[in-house]
Amino acid sequence: MAQLNGLTARGRPRPTIEGECIVQISVTVNDTTHDSDVEPRTLLVHYVREQLGLTGTNVGCDTSSCGACTLHLNGEAVKSCTVLAVQADGQQVATIESLEVDGVMHPMQTAFMENHGLQCGYCTPGMVMASISLLNENPNPTEEQVRLGLEGNLCRCTGYHNIVKSVLACASAAAVSGSK
Amino acid sequence: MIPAAFDYKRASSAAEAIALVSEYGDDAKFLAGGHSLLPLMKLRLAQPTMLIDIGRITDLSYIRDAGSHIAIGALTRHMDVETSAMLAEHAPLLAHAASHVGDAQVRHRGTIGGSIAHADPASDLPATTLALGATYVVQGPNGTREIAAADFYLGFLESALAADEIITEIRVPKMNGAGWNFQKFNRRAQDWAIVGVAAWRRGSESGVALVNMGSTPILATSVSAAIAQGASVADAAKLASADADPQADNNASVEYRTHLAEVLVRRALDASS
Numbered sequence: 001m002a003q004l005n006g007l008t009a010r011g012r013p014r015p016t017i018e019g020e021c022i023v024q025i026s027v028t029v030n031d032t033t034h035d036s037d038v039e040p041r042t043l044l045v046h047y048v049r050e051q052l053g054l055t056g057t058n059v060g061c062d063t064s065s066c067g068a069c070t071l072h073l074n075g076e077a078v079k080s081c082t083v084l085a086v087q088a089d090g091q092q093v094a095t096i097e098s099l100e101v102d103g104v105m106h107p108m109q110t111a112f113m114e115n116h117g118l119q120c121g122y123c124t125p126g127m128v129m130a131s132i133s134l135l136n137e138n139p140n141p142t143e144e145q146v147r148l149g150l151e152g153n154l155c156r157c158t159g160y161h162n163i164v165k166s167v168l169a170c171a172s173a174a175a176v177s178g179s180k
Numbered sequence: 181m182i183p184a185a186f187d188y189k190r191a192s193s194a195a196e197a198i199a200l201v202s203e204y205g206d207d208a209k210f211l212a213g214g215h216s217l218l219p220l221m222k223l224r225l226a227q228p229t230m231l232i233d234i235g236r237i238t239d240l241s242y243i244r245d246a247g248s249h250i251a252i253g254a255l256t257r258h259m260d261v262e263t264s265a266m267l268a269e270h271a272p273l274l275a276h277a278a279s280h281v282g283d284a285q286v287r288h289r290g291t292i293g294g295s296i297a298h299a300d301p302a303s304d305l306p307a308t309t310l311a312l313g314a315t316y317v318v319q320g321p322n323g324t325r326e327i328a329a330a331d332f333y334l335g336f337l338e339s340a341l342a343a344d345e346i347i348t349e350i351r352v353p354k355m356n357g358a359g360w361n362f363q364k365f366n367r368r369a370q371d372w373a374i375v376g377v378a379a380w381r382r383g384s385e386s387g388v389a390l391v392n393m394g395s396t397p398i399l400a401t402s403v404s405a406a407i408a409q410g411a412s413v414a415d416a417a418k419l420a421s422a423d424a425d426p427q428a429d430n431n432a433s434v435e436y437r438t439h440l441a442e443v444l445v446r447r448a449l450d451a452s453s
Contacts, residue, residue, distance in 0.1 A: 039185065040187060041182060041183040041186060043182065062181050067283070070285055076259075077288060078288050079285045079286070081222075082214060086188055087235060151283045151284070152370055
């Protein structure tokens with residue numbers, strides 16, 4: 001299905017590249033299914049940011065080191081700069097935009113706010129998504145387990161102290177509400 | 181950074197993947213979890229024109245008790261190796277080493293077969309499976325064959341795997357209660373090891389493999405031979421680099437790596453004894 005006279009399906013002109021192909025994907029992002037045409041080389045982070053307009057997920061290092069691009073693929077934290085959009089075909093994606101419901105923040109977002117778990121905020125979407133994935137796998141982590149569990153997310157402002165505090169606060173708040 | 185353009189096919193079975201790679205030839209690459217290949221493609225150090233996605237071949241993701249060994253499907257993710265109760269019982273060294281690969285996000289995507297096929301001497305699982313005397317089962321157009329880990333690694337990112345073969349299974353002998361230890365020395369949490377050591381010991385028997393001490397993962401056979409002859413751990417560890425060929429890079433000189441290997445082998449064997 002190649003070039004459509006040098007235009008993409010969305011009508012934007014694009015240089016012709018020999019061998020280029022377009023793949024149709026169907027991805028459920030934040031509970032909405034999107035049928036999209038993508039180049040196979042399109043990275044998942046660029047797909048959600050540029051094709052779907054969900055710019056909450058940030059690009060940081062672009063080398064799968066910093067974790068700013070962390071989102072959930074089938075409920076698990078992944079670095080979306082190192083996943084192709086075609087690999088998410090038929091899968092469930094959740095971004096930071098999915099967390100707030102009817103104006104109410106996710107408990108992890110509340111915990112970050114209350115514990116000053118962010119300063120400049122650039123790492124925060126990835127940090128929050130990684131933290132939720134961490135608690136899904138280990139609902140009552142020790143401080144060391146939180147620090148190890150977030151080793152894939154870099155923050156250059158906070159020194160991590162208040163981020164770890166936020167995650168532990170969220171875990172204990174969930175434990176309290178779960179025991180009622 | 182965006183990879184160079186390529187075409188994409190998704191295989192639903194190992195046989196289909198092999199048929200596709202036979203059709204597209206040398207410019208095709210297999211994509212499993214993508215956490216070794218995609219970074220190389222983004223840097224354009226790799227520019228395959230066809231990616232054959234094997235990541236959905238779900239019947240290659242399993243961990244089974246096969247009597248004397250544990251059989252691990254090649255597409256089993258690091259996170260599943262790390263958290264497997266069966267591996268915790270029968271091959272705890274491998275489960276523990278898997279927990280040191282990258283970070284949680286990487287371990288949610290990366291696969292044991294992908295890591296081994298990539299044959300990076302700085303990766304944790306090639307050396308760990310080498311120390312454990314694992315066998316890799318590979319499938320190609322002419323059927324399957326088994327390759328001992330000790331015969332698999334030929335050079336930097338180079339293995340005995342042919343371009344039209346895929347790894348389907350990793351067979352890890354049961355450790356039967358052997359002592360074990362994994363040492364990973366790095367500057368930052370998620371980095372590759374500057375030097376790493378995977379070791380196990382049961383009396384005079386031992387297996388020791390080195391991470392990032394040459395162009396391939398290194399089986400430290402001189403260390404195990406010394407242990408078998410009754411040498412002390414400290415004396416055996418002096419032979420840590422005897423089978424290695426360490427290179428200098430931004431993190432460490434050859435001398436530093438050589439020193440580190442001795443220290444880490446000693447620590448690993450002390451903890452395993």
